[in-house]
Amino acid sequence: MFKKILIANRGEIAVRVIRACHEMGIAAVAVYSDVDRAALHVRKADEAYPIGAPAASESYLNIQKILDVAARSGADAVHPGYGFLSENAKFARACADAGVKFIGPTAAAMDAMGSKTRARQAMERAGVPFVPGTSRGLESFEQAEQVAARIGYPVMLKAAAGGGGKGMRLVHVPEELKSALEGARSEAERSFGDSEVYIEKAIMNPRHIEMQVLADEHGNTVYLGERECSLQRRHQKVVEEAPSPIVDPDMRRRMGEVAVRVAKAAGYTNAGTVEFLVDQQKNFYFLEMNTRLQVEHPVTELITGLDLVHLQIRIAAGERLPFTQDEVMIRGHAIECRIYAEDPDNNYFPSPGKITLLLLPSGPGIRRDSGMYEGWTVPMDYDPLLAKLIGYGTDRDQAISRLTRALNEYFVGGIKTNISLFRRILSDPDFRAAKLDTGFLDRLLKQKPAEAPADPKAIEVAVIAAGIFAALGPAAAGAGEQPVGNHSANTKPNPASNWKIAAHREATR
Amino acid sequence: MTYDITIDGKEYRLDLNRGEGNWSCRLDGREVEVDAVLARPDVLSLRIGNQAYEVKCERVAGEMHLWVGSARFAAEVRDPRSLRGRARAVDDHGPRKLTAPMPGKIVRVLVSQGAEVEAGTGVLVVEAMKMQNEIKSPKKGTIQKILVSEGAAVNAGDVLAIVE
Numbered sequence: 021m022f023k024k025i026l027i028a029n030r031g032e033i034a035v036r037v038i039r040a041c042h043e044m045g046i047a048a049v050a051v052y053s054d055v056d057r058a059a060l061h062v063r064k065a066d067e068a069y070p071i072g073a074p075a076a077s078e079s080y081l082n083i084q085k086i087l088d089v090a091a092r093s094g095a096d097a098v099h100p101g102y103g104f105l106s107e108n109a110k111f112a113r114a115c116a117d118a119g120v121k122f123i124g125p126t127a128a129a130m131d132a133m134g135s136k137t138r139a140r141q142a143m144e145r146a147g148v149p150f151v152p153g154t155s156r157g158l159e160s161f162e163q164a165e166q167v168a169a170r171i172g173y174p175v176m177l178k179a180a181a182g183g184g185g186k187g188m189r190l191v192h193v194p195e196e197l198k199s200a201l202e203g204a205r206s207e208a209e210r211s212f213g214d215s216e217v218y219i220e221k222a223i224m225n226p227r228h229i230e231m232q233v234l235a236d237e238h239g240n241t242v243y244l245g246e247r248e249c250s251l252q253r254r255h256q257k258v259v260e261e262a263p264s265p266i267v268d269p270d271m272r273r274r275m276g277e278v279a280v281r282v283a284k285a286a287g288y289t290n291a292g293t294v295e296f297l298v299d300q301q302k303n304f305y306f307l308e309m310n311t312r313l314q315v316e317h318p319v320t321e322l323i324t325g326l327d328l329v330h331l332q333i334r335i336a337a338g339e340r341l342p343f344t345q346d347e348v349m350i351r352g353h354a355i356e357c358r359i360y361a362e363d364p365d366n367n368y369f370p371s372p373g374k375i376t377l378l379l380l381p382s383g384p385g386i387r388r389d390s391g392m393y394e395g396w397t398v399p400m401d402y403d404p405l406l407a408k409l410i411g412y413g414t415d416r417d418q419a420i421s422r423l424t425r426a427l428n429e430y431f432v433g434g435i436k437t438n439i440s441l442f443r444r445i446l447s448d449p450d451f452r453a454a455k456l457d458t459g460f461l462d463r464l465l466k467q468k469p470a471e472a473p474a475d476p477k478a479i480e481v482a483v484i485a486a487g488i489f490a491a492l493g494p495a496a497a498g499a500g501e502q503p504v505g506n507h508s509a510n511t512k513p514n515p516a517s518n519w520k521i522a523a524h525r526e527a528t529r
Numbered sequence: 530m531t532y533d534i535t536i537d538g539k540e541y542r543l544d545l546n547r548g549e550g551n552w553s554c555r556l557d558g559r560e561v562e563v564d565a566v567l568a569r570p571d572v573l574s575l576r577i578g579n580q581a582y583e584v585k586c587e588r589v590a591g592e593m594h595l596w597v598g599s600a601r602f603a604a605e606v607r608d609p610r611s612l613r614g615r616a617r618a619v620d621d622h623g624p625r626k627l628t629a630p631m632p633g634k635i636v637r638v639l640v641s642q643g644a645e646v647e648a649g650t651g652v653l654v655v656e657a658m659k660m661q662n663e664i665k666s667p668k669k670g671t672i673q674k675i676l677v678s679e680g681a682a683v684n685a686g687d688v689l690a691i692v693e
Contacts, residue, residue, distance in 0.1 A: 361658075370658030371631050373685050377571045377585060400633055400657040428599060433571065433587040443599060474600060477580075479536055480561075482595040484554060485573050485584040486604035487532045487543040488565050489593070497588065498570035 021337050022046055022097045022121070027061070028086045029101030032391035032407055033315070034061035037099045040329035049093045051086060053079035055399040060391050067093055074401040080104045083111050090120045097121040097336060099329075103403065106312040109134060123336040124290050125311050132286040133309045139286075143306055146285035148278055151297065151305040153220035164201055164219055168194065171221045177201060179208035180216040187211055190222055223305070225457040227298040228252065229264050230310075231279035232320045234331060235289045236341045243276030244324050245350050247316055250456040251445065253368070258438075258461060259445060260316035261355040262323050265416060265454035266302060272350075275304055282309055291317075291332050315358065315408070318387060322354035322412045353419045354412045357427070359390075361404040363436035372400040376434030376499045381426035385412040385419070395499040398435055406437065416454070420446055434499070444469060535605040542609075590628060590686030625667050627690040629683040633657030638679055644672045652690055655683065666692050 026049040027037045034050060038061060041048040050065030055074040062068045069089040071079045079085065081104055090098060098120050100106035109130040115122040124130075133139050140155050152171040157180055158164045168175045168191070177200055179187025187208030189200040201217065209215040227250045235241040248264035249257045267275070279294035286309065293314050295307040317328045326348075335341070362368040378394035390407035392398065398406065409430065411423030424446050430439055445451050448464060489496055530545045544555040554563045564576040568583070575582040585596040595602045637654040640646060651663040652672065666672075673693040677683060 366630075366662070369631075369662050372657055373589070373632055376587060376589070379572070379585070397632075400631070402658070404658050431585055431596065433585060433596075434589055440599065474537060474602070478597040478600050479602065480556065481575060481577060481582050481584060481597045482536055482602040482604060483534050483541045483543060483556065484561065484563055484577065485565075485575060485582075485586070485595050485597075486534050486536070486593060486602075486606050487530075487545050487554075488552065488563075488573060488575075489586050489595075490532055490606045491530050491545050491547070492567060496567050496570060496573075496586075498572075498586075 022333065024049060024093065024095045025097045025099055025123070025333070026051065026086070026090050026093060026095035026120075027065070027099050027101065028080065028105055029099075029103070030056055030059060030061055030080060030391070030402065031405060032389050033101040033103075033313075035064055035391055036389050037101060037329055038064045040327065040333065043327075044330060044333060046333070049089065049095050051080070051089055053401070055401055058396060060393055060396070069093065074399065076104065076402070083108075083114050086111075087114060087118050087120070090115075090118065095120060097123055097333070099123045099332070100312065102312050102315055107134070107310070121336050123332050124313075125286075125288050125292060129286045129288045130311045133288075133311050139308065142285050143282060146281050148282055148285075148306045149304065151220045151223060154218045157216035157218055158201070161198055161201060164197060165194065167219050168197060171219075174222040174224065176220045176222040177204040177217050178220060179204065179212060180214065180218055187217065223297050223299045225300065225459055226250075227264070227266065227457055228257075228295065228307075229267065229275070229298050229304065230293045230295045230314075231275050232314075232317070232328075233279050233283045233288070233292050233294060234328070234335070234341065235283050235292070236335045237289050237338060238340050240341045241280045241283050241288070242341060242343075242345045242348060243279050244320050244326065244328075244348055246272060246275060247314075247319055248456060249316065250458050251461050252458055253461045253465070257316065258358055259355065259442070260319055261353065261416075261419075262319040263350055263353065265456070266298070271302060271304075278304075278306070282306065290335050291328055315405070316356050318389060318408060318410045319354040319356050322387065322410065323350050323352055324348060325351070352412055352414055353416045354410055355416075355419045355423055356408050356410045357423065357442045358405055358438075359407040359409060359430075359432070360438045361398050361406050361435050362438045364438055364440050365436070368438065368441075370400070370404045371436035372398040372404070373435040374398075374499070375432060377431065378433070379429065379431035381409065381429035383422075383426065383429075385422040386410070386426045387412065392432075406432070409442075420452070531609060533607045533609050535607075536602045590630070624673055624691050624693040625670075626688045627652055627664050627666065627692065629655055629664070629685055629687045629689055630662065631655070631657050632684045633662075633682075635677050635679055635681045635683060635689070636661060638675055638677075639663075640672055640675075642672055642675050646670060646672060646692060652692075653677070655689075664689060668692060 024047040025041050027034045038048040047066045050061050050068040051071045052062050053074050071085045105111040109127040112122045112127040174192045177189040187204050189204045191197050191200045204217045205215040229246050231246050232244040246264050246267050247260050247262045249260045251259040282294050291313050293310040296304040297307050298304045361371050363371045374397045387410040392406045411419045413419035413422050427442050532543045534541045546553045552563045554561045566574045568574045571586045573584045587594040593604050633655040636656045639651045646666040648668050650666045652666050653664045655662050670692045673691045675690045677689050
């Protein structure tokens with residue numbers, strides 16, 4: 021087993037991995053950029069090394085600096101977390117060259133999954149179901165017409181080099197095909213310098229369901245059940261749950277077996293996730309494989325009772341999977357909310373700043389993976405994910421009610437967070453009925469939140485509390501600014517001002 | 530102590546006297562039975578009659594926000610006897626400050642000093658966490674001063690410009 025692991029990440033995931041290290045008796049080495057000296061992961065680590073400027077390219081994405089720390093600290097393995105260098109084959113290769121074990125798949129497996137077309141061809145050979153269409157670029161309009169007629173409308177035109185919705189066209193009827201093809205081609209050419217466009221059947225209102233896999237370095241691969249990740253905004257997941265409300269044991273087995281086939285075809289080792297699109301008839305299609313630990317891994321941990329980070333470390337250390345597929349049991353239901361530093365009143369614009377007050381939820385069925393603490397200033401340089409709040413229950417309804425209760429206990433003061441959004445989602449009738457698809461959140465956000473007139477009793481309480489806080493003065497103020505009120509509005513209290521206050525009191529007595 | 534407290538555009542007068550542990554309290558002249566315990570800084574446990582409330586106080590960029598359950602109220606607290614309290618009432622006609630709503634970087638200054646602006650005209654763009662936010666003029670008037678330049682780092686509450 022490893023003696024010391026370097027965690028090449030920050031935020032809640034760095035804290036998550038440090039905890040696993042300590043549970044396993046392994047020393048944890050943190051790295052931090054100039055704005056992260058006070059971050060929680062630095063506080064929790066056994067050793068911590070500065071790696072430079074806030075810009076990720078100067079610090080958390082800088083392979084050389086991270087490997088230098090590995091050498092200086094004597095770490096024998098590196099855990100990349102998610103994001104940053106976690107899916108960077110060059111980094112995995114550099115670790116291997118430096119004699120440090122990369123906790124994740126091999127560089128070759130990452131390469132196989134990194135390129136869209138190569139992944140598609142490898143998966144085709146493995147007999148993995150895809151969204152029907154062409155896996156190579158369209159040669160002519162006539163070919164597009166024929167394929168579209170064969171797979172049926174609506175169809176989607178996609179740029180082979182694409183991403184971010186560029187070079188994509190949804191076509192509902194044959195009459196629109198020609199102009200859509202021309203549009204997609206010219207947009208692809210302009211955006212990527214490559215006009216290659218392929219055609220796929222359009223899956224309307226799909227669900228996004230993914231399968232967790234785990235593979236050791238001795239040829240054993242298992243699946244650990246699915247996660248429903250249909251609630252997304254700007255292609256970013258917001259709420260995830262496991263199991264999926266629409267997946268029954270038979271579908272789980274079929275999806276799981278496909279996921280294992282995908283992993284084996286890529287020579288995959290360690291933890292990975294196979295993403296699927298699922299249509300309204302519950303047909304599932306391979307989308308891509310994520311070659312890392314996912315943000316939402318805790319929901320799988322709660323329903324399987326397994327610790328994925330422990331298992332990642334054991335697998336990387338050369339151990340065999342300690343259980344077989346038949347021993348994987350799914351029990352209960354778990355839902356995760358991603359708490360972001362975002363302002364719901366300002367189109368979910370990021371809201372960094374100082375956390376002046378933090379009240380934490382706890383109690384039955386609640387897990388909180390967090391990278392924040394009261395008094396910490398959330399830097400503006402990184403992803404605004406602050407924490408993950410996960411509710412677990414015997415069934416979906418209990419998980420929802422526990423999570424709703426915990427969200428009401430959770431208070432983050434000083435910055436804006438999206439906590440109120442989860443209250444809306446969890447109380448939404450469609451969510452309660454598990455009618456989920458990738459368009460759910462956009463539809464919800466288009467409706468104005470029900471503007472309930474402020475409760476007069478609550479206003480009265482607020483008025484009284486405001487007065488009492490003002491009367492108590494600075495003694496009642498927490499980590500935020502000096503209390504607002506008459507004597508200190510917009511001004512920092514001056515140590516010599518007691519005389520002034522006394523004089524003022526005299527004058528206004 | 531007497532305070533004029535404005536919430537949601539409505540003004541309330543609160544008379545407070547600290548007794549033995551309890552507060553005697555009159556809200557707009559009406560006697561209210563209040564028992565208050567400061568549970569920790571910025572958190573009050575209130576009993577009004579026998580109803581129990583936990584009220585959280587957030588102080589950001591010179592503003593006070595009270596949270597009662599999941600409802601947030603912006604409160605302005607003034608001492609009616611103070612000069613500043615009286616001066617505040619006419620604040621709206623004078624110069625208004627544009628402040629940074631969050632720490633970030635000024636990526637663009639959209640108008641120049643002396644420019645005429647309408648209420649809602651974009652004045653500056655602040656970037657934080659790779660997203661840009663336009664800071665708009667709160668009123669019709671003239672840009673009296675721009676206090677920051679492009680590229681400057683700012684903190685929440687920093688004054689960026691003044692519109693007169």
